[in-house]
Amino acid sequence: MSKYLLRLFVTGESTRSGTAIANLRRICEQELAGVYDLEIIDVLEFPELAEEAKILATPTLIKSLPPPLRRVIGDLSDKEKVLLGLQVQPKQDSTDTSEGSQ
Amino acid sequence: MTAAANSKAIEKVPTGISSFDIIAKGGLPRNRTTLISGTAGSGKTIFAVQFLAAGIANGVPGVFVTFEESAEDIKKNMFSFGWDLAKWEADGKLAFVDASPDPHIETVEAGSFDLSALLARVQNAVRKVKAERVAVDSLGAVFSQFSDQSMVRSELFRIASALKAIGVTAVLTAERVDDYGPIARFGVEEFIADNVMILRNVLEDENRRRTIEILKFRGCDHQKGEYPFTIVPDGGVIVIPLSAMQLSMKSSTVRISSGNTALDEMCGGGLFRDSVTLVSGATGTGKTLTVAQFLHGGSRDGERCLLLAFEESRDQLFRNATGWGFDFEQMEKHGLLRVVCDYPDVSGLEDWLVTIQATINDFKPQRVALDSLSALEHVGSSKAFREFVIGLTSFIKHEEITGLFTSTTGSLMGGDSITESHISTLTDSIILLRYVEMFGEMKRGLTVLKMRGSWHDKAIREFTIDKGGMIMGRPFANVTGILAGAPVHVSPADLERVWGQIGASHDDAPKAPVT
DSSP states (O other): OOOEEEEEEEOTTOHHHHHHHHHHHHHHHHHSTTSEEEEEEETTTOHHHHHHTTOOSBSEEEEEESSSOEEEESOSOOHHHHHHHHTOOOSSOOOSOOSSOO | OOHHHHHHHSOEEOOSOHHHHHHTTTSEETTOEEEEEEOTTSSHHHHHHHHHHHHHHTTOOEEEEESSSOHHHHHHHHHTTTOOHHHHHHTTSEEEEEOOOOTTSEEEEOSOOBSHHHHHHHHHHHHHHTOSEEEEEOTHHHHTTOSOHHHHHHHHHHHHHHHHHTTOEEEEEEEOSOSSSOSSGGGGGGTSTTEEEEEEEEEETTEEEEEEEEEEETTSOOOOSEEEEEEETTTEEEEOOHHHHHHTOOOOOOEEOOSOHHHHHHTTSSEETTOEEEEEEOTTSSHHHHHHHHHHHHHHTTOOEEEEESSSOHHHHHHHHHHTTOOHHHHHHTTSEEEEEOOGGGSOHHHHHHHHHHHHHHHOOSEEEEEOHHHHTTTSOHHHHHHHHHHHHHHHHHTTOEEEEEEEOSSSSSOOOHHHHHHTTTOSEEEEEEEEEETTEEEEEEEEEEETTSOOOOSOEEEEEETTEEEEEEEOTTEEOTTTTOOEEOOHHHHHHHHHHHTOOTTTSOOOOOO
16 A cells, blocks of 8 residues: 555644544544654644645645645544545444544 | 815725726725625726735735636736736735635545635735735635635635734725626625725627726725726726816916917917817818817927827828928927827727827827817717716816817708717817808808807808918808808898897997908
8 A cells, every 4th residue: 555645734723623633643543554644734833835735724634645636624524525535445334433523 | 074084084005006096085995905896807806916016116015815816827917917926926025825726636625624724824925025915816716615605704704804903905806797786796795895896897889898986985085986997908907087187177378379370369369278179060171170270380389299080091181281281291200290090999988098198198299189089989888988088188188288179060061969069068169160051152161169268259250271271261241040050141231230139249240241
């Protein structure tokens, strides 16, 4: 399985940022254990990086590898959509419930 | 409310779009957001960029936030207006926030989000170039990027408030469906409705007519109603501030020659320096001759003359002038004459006005002749035509230029034209040229109908045209009804009796012909 390169843009220490980070970590551990690199970027601290990546919404998850480039926006509480966005086939039927609201 | 009270309440930022600042009574309200709403192609983006460009020209940096076209496209498109956005960006006077959608990247929404990143980018860009002006183009395009419209609306409201908080003056564009209908799509006006401006691009009698209207400036004054504007390749939006222009008109008492001594006498000593004279007559009565002698008279006194010719070709004009004894080529060679010869239909009336103003600013003539207004009459709607004449007359009066316009009457004898009824009130003097049928012969008659602020000859004089131009003759005595187009001969005895009855002074009565 090829390596996944993920970047998550969040805004400061907001609840939504926390939820997104927690959701993403869990999904990655469940589905991509050992094959992903995750970078978390605070747009308030690094607005230039948000400018470069043309980010409008936070949280935004960007998968730059493997190609093609994909974006998932939102607090990542909808696991199915996150996997769809990342083009990852779930390992087994998803039984866990995600955190956060929809 | 007085102007002083206004300025204390809310300061205005002169946009640098000079003609716009007139109708906005000083500019856009400082530290406020102004919505510019308009249909597709109404010039919103151009106005937004021009707002920044005018600022940068005066050393005020700006930020451009684009939601629709990419920053690269904007740079390319705006270069044709003479705005080098790429250079300004490189010089640190302009920053882009490119929030245009990238069609190559697929985006999935998975859970709730907000537009904090966008706000962070805008704030960062403002900080980076120390911007005082921000343009956002266009709000509607944000709605199409996200599914949750109420989220977008509240986030845009947050961004608009943040812009106010950081002390910038912002323009935000929004599209609307109809030129006369709801202010903007998606109800965007509700969250930034401090100030609302509307750009229109209406099809009127097969002609496009652009207008700008300031709908509201919360807490400050502005001109009301629609003002025509045009978009020119090397200057962008040019507003034609009609009512505002008339306020600044001066009035001169200096007389200048019409180029014909007899006509000067009839006008009470010549035309006024900053007056506009309308010469009206049927085809062939001598309008172009009047123009030619007006120009010749100017150049003889060392004045620069501009001729705007919409009826005849250059060659025709010069040949005719030679026939009357005026050497236009020589005048041109000495830099005393410039001739602009074109088909009236090559551009709209607003564009003509801007072109003519640019030519005047460039050549700085003391005299301007336009032959003829009637040729321009059908280029636009009657409203646009009236505005053109108002715009032109007030401009040349403001520049203290003497103007002479001609207008062609439809019928050979008597009658008036649409041009005349539209503009007679706008001109200071009116000279009528008329055919007079007498004993089976067509003669030409001339009368000074109106001469604002001066005595003038009230007689209708016969004139002839020969190699020396216009030769003024005697008044048509014993004839009445010339202007009505039905001359009737009256016996001298009858005439004496009529004048005696109404007690008119001998001065005003037509003198009996000396035979």
